[in-house]
Amino acid sequence: xxxxxxxxxxxxxxxxxxxxxxxxxxxxxxxxxxxxxxxxxxxxxxxxxxxxxxxxxxxxxxxxxxxxxxxxxxxxxxxxxxxxxxxxxxxxxxxxxxxxxxxxxxxxxxxxxxxxxxxxxxxxxxxxxxxxxxxxxxxxxxxxxxxxxxxxxxxxxxxxxxxxxxxxxxxxxxxxxxxxxxxxxxxxxxxxxxxxxxxxxxxxxxxxxxxxxxxxxxxxxxxxxxxxxxxxxxxxxxxxxxxxxxxxxxxxxxxxxxxxxxxxxxxxxxxxxxxxxxxxxxxxxxxxxxxxxxxxxxxxxxxxxxxxxxxxxxxxxx
Amino acid sequence: xxxxxxxxxxxxxxxxxxxxxxxxxxxxxxxxxxxxxxxxxxxxxxxxxxxxxxxxxxxxxxxxxxxxxxxxxxxxxxxxxxxxxxxxxxxxxxxxxxxxxxxxxxxxxxxxxxxxxxxxxxxxxxxxxxxxxxxxxxxxxxxxxxxxxxxxxxxxxxxxxxxxxxxxxxxxxxxxxxxxxxxxxxxxxxxxxxxxxxxxxxxxxxxxxxxxxxxxxxxxxxxxxxxxxxxxxxxxxxxxxxxxxxxxxxxxxxxxxxxxxxxxxxxxxxxxxxxxxxxxxxxxxxxxxxx
Ligand code: SF4
Ligand code: SF4
Ligand code: SF4
Ligand code: SF4
Numbered sequence: 001x002x003x004x005x006x007x008x009x010x011x012x013x014x015x016x017x018x019x020x021x022x023x024x025x026x027x028x029x030x031x032x033x034x035x036x037x038x039x040x041x042x043x044x045x046x047x048x049x050x051x052x053x054x055x056x057x058x059x060x061x062x063x064x065x066x067x068x069x070x071x072x073x074x075x076x077x078x079x080x081x082x083x084x085x086x087x088x089x090x091x092x093x094x095x096x097x098x099x100x101x102x103x104x105x106x107x108x109x110x111x112x113x114x115x116x117x118x119x120x121x122x123x124x125x126x127x128x129x130x131x132x133x134x135x136x137x138x139x140x141x142x143x144x145x146x147x148x149x150x151x152x153x154x155x156x157x158x159x160x161x162x163x164x165x166x167x168x169x170x171x172x173x174x175x176x177x178x179x180x181x182x183x184x185x186x187x188x189x190x191x192x193x194x195x196x197x198x199x200x201x202x203x204x205x206x207x208x209x210x211x212x213x214x215x216x217x218x219x220x221x222x223x224x225x226x227x228x229x230x231x232x233x234x235x236x237x238x239x240x241x242x243x244x245x246x247x248x249x250x251x252x253x254x255x256x257x258x259x260x261x262x263x264x265x266x267x268x269x270x271x272x273x274x275x276x277x278x279x280x281x282x283x284x285x286x287x288x289x290x291x292x293x294x295x296x297x298x299x300x301x302x303x304x305x306x307x308x309x310x311x312x313x314x315x316x317x318x
Numbered sequence: 319x320x321x322x323x324x325x326x327x328x329x330x331x332x333x334x335x336x337x338x339x340x341x342x343x344x345x346x347x348x349x350x351x352x353x354x355x356x357x358x359x360x361x362x363x364x365x366x367x368x369x370x371x372x373x374x375x376x377x378x379x380x381x382x383x384x385x386x387x388x389x390x391x392x393x394x395x396x397x398x399x400x401x402x403x404x405x406x407x408x409x410x411x412x413x414x415x416x417x418x419x420x421x422x423x424x425x426x427x428x429x430x431x432x433x434x435x436x437x438x439x440x441x442x443x444x445x446x447x448x449x450x451x452x453x454x455x456x457x458x459x460x461x462x463x464x465x466x467x468x469x470x471x472x473x474x475x476x477x478x479x480x481x482x483x484x485x486x487x488x489x490x491x492x493x494x495x496x497x498x499x500x501x502x503x504x505x506x507x508x509x510x511x512x513x514x515x516x517x518x519x520x521x522x523x524x525x526x527x528x529x530x531x532x533x534x535x536x537x538x539x540x541x542x543x544x545x546x547x548x549x550x551x552x553x554x555x556x557x558x559x560x561x562x563x564x565x566x567x568x569x570x571x572x573x574x575x576x577x578x579x580x581x582x583x584x585x586x587x588x589x590x591x592x593x594x595x596x597x598x599x600x601x602x603x604x605x606x607x608x609x
Contacts, residue, residue: 073405085424086400086449093449099398103450106395109458111451114398166356176364184371185395186421191370192363196399200414200424204401209417231356232363 001244004272004289008240010168013274016282023283026254030278041258054296054309058136066139069203084137084199085190086117093117097125097242098235099196102189105181122242130243134229134236135268135295139198140213144226147217151225163224165231167271174234194228195235226268236293243290250288250299251310254281263298263307273298276306287312370420381419381427382586382603384412385435385488386445386453389462390604397452399424403444409523409534411435412444428492430586430601437475437555437585438525438534442488455487466606467491473583474557477527486556486583493584493603495550495560497576503598504547505562505574511547514538515593522590524553537591550576550588550599557581560588580607 007013019027069087072080081088085099095117104110125133134141154160177189190196194216197209220227229236243249252275259278264270272289275281287310298307374394384403387393403426404412411433415422426444428435445453457463472485500506515537516522523534542549546562554560559582567573576588576599586601 078405081405081447082400082402082449086398086402088402088447088449095398095449103396103398107392107450109396109451109460111454113449114451117449163355164352165359166352169356169360172360173363176360177367180364180367181395185391186371186374187395187398188367188370188421190399191417191421191423192367196424200399200401204404204414207414207416209423212417227359231359 004291005241005244007271007274007289008237008291009171010166013271015280018282020283023254023281026284027279027281030259041260050303051300054300058295059142061136062139062142065137066199066202069199073203083196083203084139085196092120094121094124096235097121098238099187099190099193101178101238102181102187105178106185106187125239125242126245127248129246129248129294130241130290131236131239131292132243132248132294133239135293138195138235139202140194141229141293143198143213143217144220144229147221148226151221154221155225160222165224165227167231169231170233170237173232174237177234189234193233193235195233229268236291240291243292246290247312247314248294249310249312250292250294250296250307252276252281252286252288253306253308254284254286256304256306257281257302258304258306260303262301262303266297266301268293268295268297370423373418373420374422380603381415381422382430382493382584382601384426384428384444384453385437385442385492385583385585386448386455386490387492388452388454388457389464392461393452394421394425396450397425398450400449401426402447402449403453406439406443406447407435408438408443408532409433409436409525428586430589431597432590433522434586434590434601436524436534436553436587437477437486438532440475440478442486445487455489457490464604464606466608467604469583470580473559473581476555476557477525477531479557488583491583491607493586493601494605494607495578495582495584495586495588495599495601496605497578497598498600499594499596499598500575502594502596503575504594505576506598508567508571508573509547510543510545511549511593512541512543513593514541515549515591524587524591546574547593548574548576549591549593553587553591554582555585555587556583559583578607580609582607 003014068080069083072078079090084096086095088094093113093116095114097118100114100118151160155162180188192212194213197207197213201207201210216228257276259276261276263276264273267273269291272292275286296309299309383393388396401414404414411428412426413429415425415427417423445455451458467490469489469491472489474484475486478484497503504511518538520538522537524537525534526540529535529540548562551560551562558579560576560578562574563577565573565575584601584603588599589597589601592599
């Protein structure tokens with residue numbers, strides 16, 4: 001686990017030092033019968049169904065959550081009041097963990113409701129997977145996903161290329177924004193957060209701040225793929241840390257994998273899928289690390305079902 | 319250009335035979351470029367976030383904050399920018415700041431001339447809604463306090479004057495009214511007022527007890543007819559906050575002038591209702607009351 005946390009904070013994934021005997025056997029098998037292996041792989045590929053099951057479910061959930069805020073306010077049904085940064089669901093306080101952190105550091109005074117809301121959300125996301133907040137709730141994730149499609153089209157046409165940054169930058173931003181909140185007493189990150197800006201725009205109407213969000217999207221389209229989520233956003237890291245405790249994750253099963261690497265191509269955080277590289281898996285089943293947003297794109301794309309959602313203790317429930 | 323070669327032993331991911339793996343200096347160069355890019359990104363993002371300080375420092379926008387707001391710096395640091403206060407206000411007096419307010423983005427304010435807080439919620443609902451204590455009935459010990467912010471008596475809400483508990487829970491003012499343009503004031507000129515206070519296109523609403531106890535109605539649907547204009551005095555929701563005082567004009571005629579009293583909480587209803595353009599009476603946000 002500590003290795004996975006290191007990778008989340010920005011370290012390059014390392015080859016495992018020890019590989020279990022069973023996993024070793026599988027790795028060997030895949031090397032020995034190359035012909036058979038390729039035939040099986042071809043077979044799996046032809047029978048693999050390209051599905052968008054998880055993506056569609058996820059988009060539906062994301063839109064539902066965000067529009068519930070909007071309609072609660074517009075239609076005055078008072079079911080979910082507030083915005084993503086802080087809200088009340090049927091009277092229960094819910095407070096975004098990263099916003100709560102920023103306010104607590106800046107204001108240095110925690111009232112009961114703030115504490116209750118933060119604790120509730122903390123336990124909620126421990127249960128639901130941590131960074132699943134990113135892909136299942138965050139409105140910026142969705143628009144960035146749509147613009148990413150444009151970026152990939154342009155890369156395909158060789159009109160732009162993806163400029164990568166060091167992933168450790170996000171850890172640095174997390175520390176910097178925390179320190180700045182503590183020292184200046186202003187919640188600096190909230191000024192920039194496209195998550196907050198989009199959520200408020202959906203509820204309270206458009207704002208100038210949407211220009212900043214558009215700028216970020218353009219940066220991602222023309223310069224660096226998913227740059228905000230990959231290299232900057234401290235919200236992702238906050239929820240990632242919560243997710244280290246979570247039972248919900250994606251599970252990798254070595255025996256089903258043909259190592260074509262489609263999963264790494266669709267993944268927002270491909271460093272968590274290092275075990276799919278041939279010879280890397282240290283066990284026959286490897287859970288994907290906490291930086292995974294549980295978006296399910298890899299689950300959808302894998303032609304042989306090697307990646308599946310899994311709940312610790314309730315294995316193969318999904 | 320930035321694709322670092324995969325350090326993998328997977329045949330499929332390796333360069334085809336013939337093609338050579340990039341040589342070490344190339345990879346080093348790529349790593350160096352990535353480092354510079356990352357440093358630039360870090361400076362860029364932090365720089366942009368610090369730019370939010372400019373509007374705050376130059377105080378281009380001094381805003382009237384909702385009732386119970388902490389002092390400006392504490393308010394900006396404690397508000398989580400959720401808008402729950404916006405959602406509960408029956409007259410939609412509260413708006414959220416935009417990007418041009420820097421750190422004030424997403425932070426609530428009241429533009430009293432367009433829509434003042436008339437306390438038609440009775441219980442200062444916005445304070446009840448606030449999850450972080452940015453709006454609060456009672457200031458915490460450590461919070462900085464402004465002289466003259468505390469009211470000497472609990473304000474009595476005219477609408478509740480006959481109730482068992484007629485006061486607002488609020489003990490502090492958010493600003494204070496001031497007759498900014500006495501020469502423009504109709505009462506000072508000895509004039510009356512007839513018609514829609516702010517014209518036919520004004521969107522503001524207000525609670526009129528005689529119309530509906532719980533439902534604010536548009537101001538334009540409630541025309542006035544006064545021999546001497548006293549709208550600011552009659553529509554002020556707080557008891558003993560403002561009165562009309564008689565005086566003798568230069569020409570010896572009987573004139574009146576609105577006088578703001580110590581119970582003024584700074585809600586801004588007087589500024590909203592004042593029929594002259596621009597308003598003769600305005601609210602100075604976060605100001606203390608002076609005799
Ligand atoms: S106190 Fe004023 S601003 Fe607050 S909810 Fe009531 S009417 Fe609106
Ligand atoms: S309810 Fe409180 S935290 Fe939320 S926007 Fe209003 S003042 Fe800020
Ligand atoms: S005098 Fe004006 S600002 Fe003061 S309480 Fe009355 S209406 Fe509000
Ligand atoms: S409402 Fe305006 S014009 Fe009328 S008395 Fe008050 S300040 Fe003067």
